[in-house]
Amino acid sequence: MANYKALKIFTGNANEQLAKEIVEYLGEKVSAASVKTFSDGEISVGIEESVRGADTFVIQPICTPVNDSLMELLIMIDALRRASANRVTAVIPYYGYARQDRKAKARDPITAKLVANLITAAGASRVMSMDFHAGQIQGFFDIPVDHLKGEPILAEYFLNKQIEDIVVVSPDLGGVTRARTLAERLHAPLAIIDKRRPRPNVAQIMNIIGDVEGKTVVMVDDIIDTAGTITMGAQALVDKGAKEVYACCIHPVLSGPAIERLAQSVIKEVVVTNTIPLSKDKQLDKIKVLSTAPLIGEAIIRIHADLSISEIFN
Numbered sequence: 001m002a003n004y005k006a007l008k009i010f011t012g013n014a015n016e017q018l019a020k021e022i023v024e025y026l027g028e029k030v031s032a033a034s035v036k037t038f039s040d041g042e043i044s045v046g047i048e049e050s051v052r053g054a055d056t057f058v059i060q061p062i063c064t065p066v067n068d069s070l071m072e073l074l075i076m077i078d079a080l081r082r083a084s085a086n087r088v089t090a091v092i093p094y095y096g097y098a099r100q101d102r103k104a105k106a107r108d109p110i111t112a113k114l115v116a117n118l119i120t121a122a123g124a125s126r127v128m129s130m131d132f133h134a135g136q137i138q139g140f141f142d143i144p145v146d147h148l149k150g151e152p153i154l155a156e157y158f159l160n161k162q163i164e165d166i167v168v169v170s171p172d173l174g175g176v177t178r179a180r181t182l183a184e185r186l187h188a189p190l191a192i193i194d195k196r197r198p199r200p201n202v203a204q205i206m207n208i209i210g211d212v213e214g215k216t217v218v219m220v221d222d223i224i225d226t227a228g229t230i231t232m233g234a235q236a237l238v239d240k241g242a243k244e245v246y247a248c249c250i251h252p253v254l255s256g257p258a259i260e261r262l263a264q265s266v267i268k269e270v271v272v273t274n275t276i277p278l279s280k281d282k283q284l285d286k287i288k289v290l291s292t293a294p295l296i297g298e299a300i301i302r303i304h305a306d307l308s309i310s311e312i313f314n
Contacts, residue, residue: 006054007304010047010080012072015277018093019059021293026300031056035072043068045075047083055304056085059296062096062115063253063276070096070115074122081123089303090124093275093292094251098133099223101140116140128299130275130292131178131222131250146309148299150250150273151178151220153290155185157271158218158246165243167191167215169208171233175221182220191217193233213241224249224272227258231265244268251275252289254282262286 008031011019016030023030032048058080060073073090080088097111116137119127126144138145158166166188170179172195183190191210217237224230224247234245245267252272254262259282262270270287272278278289295312302309 005304006051007300008049008051008054008056008085009300010056010058010076012058012060012069012076014060014063014069014072015093015274017277018061018274018291018293018296021274021291022059022297022300025293025297033076035076037068043071043075045072045079047076047079050083051080052084053086055087055089056080057089057091057300057303059091059093061092061094061275063094063251064255066096070118074118077119077122077124087125088123089300090119090127091296091300092119092127092129093296094253095129095132095137098137101134101137112137113140126303128296128303130273130296133222146299146303148292148295148309149181149313150275150292150295151182151185152313153273153292153295154220154248154250154271155182157288157290158186158248163216163218165215167210167212167217169193169210169212169217169219169233169237171195171219171221171229178222179220182218186218188218193236195229195233208236208240212237214243217242217245219245219247221247221249223251223253224258224262224270225253226256227254227261227265230270231261231267234265234267238266246271248272252278252282252287254278258282259284 010031010033012035034046036044058076062070077088097115101112128146130148131150138147168179168183168188169191170176171193191212194207230247246269247267248271250273273290273292299309
């Protein structure tokens with residue numbers, strides 16, 4: 001019985017630094033496990049301490065290398081379940097494969113649901129994630145999901161900067177709810193970029209809805225991937241008279257030409273969180289990284305103690 005409520009926190013290789021920050025916040029340590037590969041690339045996982053009856057958490061974003069990160073997560077969950085852990089919570093700061101969340105055209109897969117099925121089949125008892133690409137992904141799981149929001153972290157940063165004449169801009173119609181939430185926290189008006197996307201990773205700016213002339217703009221999105229949308233949007237806002245442009249997101253995927261585009265853009269600062277680690281070649285001077293460790297750590301405490309998580313955001 002002594003081990004029934006033991007708290008054990010494991011991590012794969014996807015974001016070890018975030019895991020270390022989370023356990024420091026909790027006053028714990030990362031539990032012992034080895035996550036390696038065989039010579040042919042197969043992933044080998046070893047849980048190196050007893051987890052029988054324990055409350056276990058696996059911290060692993062599904063980020064680059066995406067397929068390895070996903071398989072590490074699934075295999076660690078399976079290993080913990082087979083080792084008789086009382087509960088296995090998959091802590092997925094960035095939920096990859098989420099951008100295909102519906103059939104937009106004939107014969108499309110729904111990868112967000114497929115990954116949810118895999119995580120459930122592996123043996124996860126519950127899932128914790130931050131800012132799903134679409135909120136309805138919570139419903140793809142048949143196990144409890146704790147969906148954390150990153151807007152309070154971004155809002156606190158911009159409130160501390162005490163920027164005057166600020167307006168929050170959504171880079172597309174799909175992100176209006178997220179932008180409105182941030183605008184309310186900053187007590188700022190909202191503007192919207194009406195964007196058309198003829199094919200994936202290609203954006204075309206159409207119209208700007210709202211007043212941005214002479215104002216400091218904060219563009220917010222959940223993901224910055226190739227940075228085409230955000231840099232084109234920033235240029236369009238400056239062309240419409242915006243004084244300066246900040247960009248922010250929760251998940252800095254930053255693939256392909258993203259870093260070059262951001263470096264050459266009119267954006268003054270790009271504010272991101274550490275749900276995805278930034279390699280050295282992606283650490284631009286204009287990129288500011290905020291930590292999600294206190295938020296995720298607090299959520300882990302509350303899950304472990306069977307307390308409300310929604311109260312964190314009240």
